[in-house]
Amino acid sequence: MGTVVGTIFAVLIIVLLLWMILHTVIIINESQGEVGLKMRLGKYVETLSPGWHFVIPIIYSVIKVDTRQKPLNIKEQSLITRDNATVLATEQLKYHVTDAVEYELKNSNAEQSMIQDVQSSLRSIIGGMKLNDVLEGSGKINERLANDLNDTTARYGTQVDNIAISGLKPDPEIEKAMNQQAAAERQREAAIMKSQGEKQAAQNQADGKAYSLRKTADAEAYTTRQNADAKAYQKIQEAKATAEANNTVINAFANNGFTNDNYISLKQIQAYRDIANSSANTVVVPQKEVNTATKTAEAIKIAKTDNTFFEHLKNSITQNNQNDNSSNNK
Incomplete structure (x- = not known):
């Protein structure tokens, strides 16, 4: 019995010693970011830095505080x-x-x-x-x-x-409404982009047509100007030819002793002859041109019966032209 009691007592002594050792030696671990709060009978005494510290158990205690993040x-x-x-x-x-x-x-x-x-x-x-x-x-x-x-x-x-x-x-309800609004906004922007694209395409097409019309109009205007210039040139050349012909006839008249008045009368006779050769049966002449009308009638008669006067005039003009050419060659 005594042995058992002695054994129990020995064990208690050992446990008490171990407890005292554990509570007497306090290790503050720096690697774990610890600091120690030394307490005496529940009252703060000091802060212990990392390292080994000895305290009296029961009277002193240490609270470890982790200062890491x-x-x-x-x-x-x-x-x-x-x-x-x-x-x-x-x-x-x-x-x-x-x-x-x-x-x-x-x-x-x-x-x-x-x-x-x-x-x-x-x-x-x-x-x-x-x-x-x-x-x-x-x-x-x-x-x-x-x-x-x-x-x-x-x-x-x-x-x-x-x-x-x-x-x-x-909130889910608000998020749903926002998603709907965002979808509507995207659709609106898509519609705007489509409208702008169609507008630009229409504008490009209109510009193309306008450009084509301008080019066509420019080409037609150029052609018209060219034709007008050609006609004007033709009329100028015809006028020059007529003037040269008239000068030739006038010179021929002058060489044969005729005057300008005679030439004018001849032109009237030629005109009346043309009228006579036409299919018209009636000619209206003003009162003051009665004498001329008489000449017209004579011219018509002559034109329809005898053309020798004009042949003679033609030969005279041809002879004058030959004489002029000979003089120029000399």
């Missing part, structure tokens, strides 16, 4: 914009402990306090913005949110390293 996920939150639209937001926060005493001893739950501050700040920011600005301005929202949290989280002994809105989307 840690993530903090915040559950999805429903928010109302300034234009009364509902959006859903999910945030992700990264922070680290800067003051172990503030973090561990002066706050019962620093993480939960930060979550509440993030949600409150985000609610205030989103509530002052319109839906379109919210959906397009996540970067600005993150920046404003980080500035707000740096001021409020300092009292928790923490510092926010990064905060990002990992999910920001409108």
Whole structure:
């Protein structure tokens, strides 16, 4: 019996020694970013740096605090914009402990306090913005949110390293309406593009027709000018030929002792002869031309019976032309 009691007592002594050793030697691990808060009967005494530390068990205790950066996920939150639209937001926060005493001893739950501050700040920011600005301005929202949290989280002994809105989307009903609106906008833009394309095609076709008409008109105008120039040239040449012929006849008359008045009379006789040779049976002559009409009648009679006068005149003109050519050759 005594042996059993002795054994139990020995075991208890060993356990007590081990417990005392474990609670006497405290290792603060620097690689794990730890700092130690030394407590005496529940009251803070000092902060222990990384390394080995010896404390008296029961009287002293050490609280280890991890100062490494840690993530903090915040559950999805429903928010109302300034234009009364509902959006859903999910945030992700990264922070680290800067003051172990503030973090561990002066706050019962620093993480939960930060979550509440993030949600409150985000609610205030989103509530002052319109839906379109919210959906397009996540970067600005993150920046404003980080500035707000740096001021409020300092009292928790923490510092926010990064905060990002990992999910920001409108309420499903609003998203459906936005998708319908976007589809309608795309259809409207497509209709506008089609209309502009048709308008441009019609304009190009009209320009092509106008260009063709202008070219056709230019060609016709050019042809008309060419024809007019040709006719004018022909008339000029005919007038020159007539003038030369008249000069030849006048010279022939002069060489045979006739005057210009005789030439004019001859031309009248020729005209009357042409009338006589025509199919007309009646000729209307003014009163003052009675003498001329008499000559006309004689000319008609002569023209219809004898052409020797004109043959003689023709021979005289031919002879004069030959004489002129001989003089020019000499």
